[in-house]
Amino acid sequence: MADGRVRQLIDTVAWVRIEEGRILCARPRGKGVFYIPGGKREGADTDLQTLLREIEEELTVALLPETAAHVGTYEAVHGPTDGALVRMSCYTADYRGTLAASSEIEEVAWFSYADRALVPPVDQLLFDDLVHAGLLR
Structure with a gap:
């Protein structure tokens, strides 16, 4: 990244679930960092298709597609040396089922703004x- 060029675009979709001023985050197996739940788009999948698939795989719940609402799309360089740009399209949605970590996820946690340093730049x-909107404590 020394030359300032982005070497790769990582296109992701994420589920924004806020309860009592905290946001749901997940730590994948074998990783030391928490992320907003979601994942990478596959092929020509739409945001909604990606979101529904990834959340069911990660958290064993079914999102209700008719309740999905776009929150925003964010972009940030993944790390100071790899040059990958992460684009994260974020959606809220209601769900059916019981939230639980799947075999892909080591741990789930509810973060406040004080936990901001524990998640990636995007x-x-x-x-x-979310904190400026008064949704995150």
Whole structure:
């Protein structure tokens, strides 16, 4: 990244679930960092198709597609040396089922704004918007 060019675009979709001023985050198995739940788009999948698939895979719940609403799209360089740009399209949605970590997820947690440093740069942009909107404590 020394030359300032982005070497790769990582296109993701994320589920913004806020309860009592805290946002749901998940830590994948084998990783040391928490993320907003979601994942990478596959092929020509729409945001909604990606969101429904990834959340069911990660958290064992079914999102209700008719309740999905776009919150915002954020972009940030993933790390200081790899040059990957992460684009994260964020949606809220109601769900059916019981939230639980799947085999892909090591741990789920409810974060407040004080936990902002524990998530990647693109997630931090979402945290900033949510706290300014009064949705995140």
